[in-house]
Amino acid sequence: MGWSGEKRWERPSEDRRGRAVVEWAGNVTALSGASTTLTPRATDFPRWYQEVVARAELAENGPVRGTMVIRPWGYAIWERLQAALDERIKATGAQNAYFPLFIPESYLRLEAEHVEGFSPELAVVTHGGGRLLEEPVVIRPTSETVINSFFAKWVQSYRDLPLLVNQWANVVRWELRTRLFLRTTEFLWQEGHTAHATEEEARHYALRILREVYQSTLEEVAAIPVLIGRKTERERFAGAVRTWTCEAMMGDGKALQMGTSHELGQNFARVFGIQFSDESGELRFAWQTSWGVSSRLIGALIMVHGDDFGLRLPPALAPAEVVVLVVRDGEGVVEAAEAVVAELHTRGVRARLDRRSDVSFGRRSVDWELKGVPVRVEIGPRDLAQGRAVLVLRHRRTKTTVPLAGVTTEVTAALARVAGELHAEAASFARARTHEVDDVEGARQAGVEGFARVPWRAIGPKGEDQLAADSLSVRCLQATDGRLADPGEEEDLVAIVGRAY
RNA sequence: CGGGGAGUGGCGCAGUCGGUAGCGCGCCUGCUUUGGGGGCAGGAGGCCGGGGGUUCAAGUCCCCCCUCCCCGACCA
Numbered sequence: 001m002g003w004s005g006e007k008r009w010e011r012p013s014e015d016r017r018g019r020a021v022v023e024w025a026g027n028v029t030a031l032s033g034a035s036t037t038l039t040p041r042a043t044d045f046p047r048w049y050q051e052v053v054a055r056a057e058l059a060e061n062g063p064v065r066g067t068m069v070i071r072p073w074g075y076a077i078w079e080r081l082q083a084a085l086d087e088r089i090k091a092t093g094a095q096n097a098y099f100p101l102f103i104p105e106s107y108l109r110l111e112a113e114h115v116e117g118f119s120p121e122l123a124v125v126t127h128g129g130g131r132l133l134e135e136p137v138v139i140r141p142t143s144e145t146v147i148n149s150f151f152a153k154w155v156q157s158y159r160d161l162p163l164l165v166n167q168w169a170n171v172v173r174w175e176l177r178t179r180l181f182l183r184t185t186e187f188l189w190q191e192g193h194t195a196h197a198t199e200e201e202a203r204h205y206a207l208r209i210l211r212e213v214y215q216s217t218l219e220e221v222a223a224i225p226v227l228i229g230r231k232t233e234r235e236r237f238a239g240a241v242r243t244w245t246c247e248a249m250m251g252d253g254k255a256l257q258m259g260t261s262h263e264l265g266q267n268f269a270r271v272f273g274i275q276f277s278d279e280s281g282e283l284r285f286a287w288q289t290s291w292g293v294s295s296r297l298i299g300a301l302i303m304v305h306g307d308d309f310g311l312r313l314p315p316a317l318a319p320a321e322v323v324v325l326v327v328r329d330g331e332g333v334v335e336a337a338e339a340v341v342a343e344l345h346t347r348g349v350r351a352r353l354d355r356r357s358d359v360s361f362g363r364r365s366v367d368w369e370l371k372g373v374p375v376r377v378e379i380g381p382r383d384l385a386q387g388r389a390v391l392v393l394r395h396r397r398t399k400t401t402v403p404l405a406g407v408t409t410e411v412t413a414a415l416a417r418v419a420g421e422l423h424a425e426a427a428s429f430a431r432a433r434t435h436e437v438d439d440v441e442g443a444r445q446a447g448v449e450g451f452a453r454v455p456w457r458a459i460g461p462k463g464e465d466q467l468a469a470d471s472l473s474v475r476c477l478q479a480t481d482g483r484l485a486d487p488g489e490e491e492d493l494v495a496i497v498g499r500a501y
Numbered sequence: 502c503g504g505g506g507a508g509u510g511g512c513g514c515a516g517u518c519g520g521u522a523g524c525g526c527g528c529c530u531g532c533u534u535u536g537g538g539g540g541c542a543g544g545a546g547g548c549c550g551g552g553g554g555u556u557c558a559a560g561u562c563c564c565c566c567c568u569c570c571c572c573g574a575c576c577a
Binding site for chain 1: 569577
């Protein structure tokens with residue numbers, strides 16, 4: 001089975017790891033379900049998704065069709081995701097750089113398959129400075145072409161390799177049907193581009209990115225279980241020799257491509273003339289990779305972890321891990337709440353105080369719940385009088401009464417478990433909706449509610465056409481044990497089939 | 502591009518037979534000690550998508566146009 005049951009979420013840092021996990025001191029009660037007004041996921045998943053995006057104040061539509069305004073709460077999540085990815089990208093040796101938004105149209109045309117893949121969704125600037133441009137300028141749908149045109153200048157010798165560059169940027173692909181975060185005309189992403197001396201090295205690097213950057217961030221930081229595998233010919237990136245992918249199952253059983261890493265072979269090197277002299281003075285074309293993940297991951301976070309009460313965030317990505325709520329004013333209540341926040345800060349926890357007195361307690365509770373803050377601490381006059389606080393876990397929707405003196409220890413202990421529990425929940429959901437079948441017909445049936453694992457030889461390119469009729473596709477190919485198959489390995493592969501976003 | 506639906510305060514909607522444009526939420530002010538979307542009182546906010554026509558009178562009827570949404574097609 002491809003779904004890892006092992007717990008790979010991010011461990012708390014040393015100073016937060018704390019001592020023994022303190023058992024709940026008081027009674028644990030479940031919250032009732034009547035406090036939100038979201039459309040239940042089971043009733044209408046797409047509608048639920050839209051409502052969560054709106055009510056959690058993540059994003060809204062921009063004035064131009066398909067554009068997106070990412071609001072502070074949503075952008076803060078993106079920044080945390082970005083930081084986790086960036087750290088891992090740099091750990092593989094890549095450096096950040098920036099290339100222009102505008103690309104000469106002629107560049108796109110250089111690689112036949114590449115231009116064919118992108119031309120339908122290009123935004124082209126025909127006028128500038130009030131004049132018709134001699135050569136139209138394309139707004140980057142990806143930066144393969146510009147970056148490689150510079151790689152050609154920068155790479156002369158084997159000593160210049162490997163060249164490992166990453167860029168954080170926005171890209172534009174003119175989409176007809178858009179959904180916030182999942183598919184928008186303009187989106188934010190990271191695109192890495194590398195050049196290597198050998199094919200093996202390039203492949204090794206592409207796979208390293210897949211595992212050490214993408215899979216690691218998704219599983220350990222975002223708490224999202226993913227399947228890794230190879231794309232079929234039909235699904236691979238336009239211009240690539242081979243595409244590797246991370247796929248995840250959303251809360252409605254559909255698949256979402258989370259991140260891809262491509263082996264470009266020498267396709268772009270030949271077109272752009274990326275050549276180097278090797279140790280023996282012979283001129284060779286470089287072997288390349290490119291890889292990216294986008295703000296779409298925020299959509300995945302919503303659809304994998306969200307419930308009927310809103311967003312549920314893994315602590316590592318939550319703009320605030322804890323909100324301390326002053327239930328209502330009273331002698332010393334605000335001071336007590338401030339002290340808890342301060343103590344959490346010294347423990348390295350991102351905590352926030354909500355002492356608003358002009359908004360009712362119920363309203364504030366629901367707001368933070370919608371926004372997915374993992375842990376809430378509630379302190380009111382009655383609590384203070386009895387030296388206690390109420391701890392609310394967003395992902396379980398439970399309330400526990402704990403002694404005020406030990407509340408921060410309880411909070412850190414609780415936080416340390418959230419990501420693992422979210423990951424486990426998502427993994428068991430995905431496992432329950434993944435079925436072993438033998439043929440196209442079986443895949444068709446399994447694809448209704450989730451994924452099918454089918455022998456690839458029972459599908460093949462012809463089977464892919466048949467599946468497409470039911471809007472199903474092969475998400476990726478794996479070895480039978482769920483691990484990555486070697487590039488040359490064509491026999492005994494398993495196709496993961498599902499409906500994709 | 503094909504099929505369907507909708508354009509009315511910020512958001513969601515109602516508006517009958519053509520007769521002074523309404524409701525809920527939100528917003529503003531004041532009062533209320535706020536434990537899961539509190540209560541009361543007062544208030545602001547409209548080119549009814551655009552153009553033309555019929556009529557004493559059009560949100561409403563007729564014609565044209567525009568935009569958006571949904572389904573399909575398309576699509577790393």
